[in-house]
Amino acid sequence: MFLRIHDGLFMVGNGAIGLSNGKDCAVYLVIDKDDAILIDTGSGLESELILNNIIETGCPLSNIKYIFITHAHGDHAGGTYYLKQKLINSKTVASEPEKYLIENGTEYELGLTFAKYKGSYPQDYVYKHTAIDITANNEEVFKVGNLTVTAIITPGHSEGSTCYLIEKSGMKWLFSGDEVFMNGYLSLLNCPGSTMEGYRIGLPRLAGLNIDGLFPAHHMFTLKDGQSHIDIALERLKGSSLPPMV
16 A cells, blocks of 8 residues: 655555554655655564555665665664665665664663653564664755755754755655654654754754645645745744644
């Protein structure tokens, strides 16, 4: 199963709507002719469902050139170990702080200690560490066929959370992970690396991008006026009260 969102844009994983395991975030596939990229990899539970969904879109697995990771939390990067073995032509990309966590992070550092206590993951959930091929720098640009992908490192939800700005056929799509959501909502967690201090540094990097589509990793997305939702969050960041969270 998959959800076709736009020409060349598919959702191939999402536990909330039954596309894949219930612990998975939204996993996006962007295709441009003979090149494709994947954004996030899900939890690592039943990762074969995501792989099968990619195949069902008609995209050959060999066409996927990059796997871009927004951050290291289990629902976003736990499937990297599995998918990296299957998508053999792809390179994995993450910021330096998230690279460390994906490769070596303890359960405490990954926030799993807190998440398991809450019941967000089974007690026997195992995060499979794997090597990241490319360390993304802020505003680093990746060319994938006719696609331009810009990594924007936005601490806040996690120390090295990264949004990916994709320019395709005159449109600007921002894949924001858990950094910012529709209607300007943020996501601050009680776990290492998640701080309002980070948000005050990271979120302003999304100002003035004039994005069309905003595609968070949870909840709803929009194909138009995406910048307006970011601007709401930026305006709230000016006050002394904590901004609304999801």
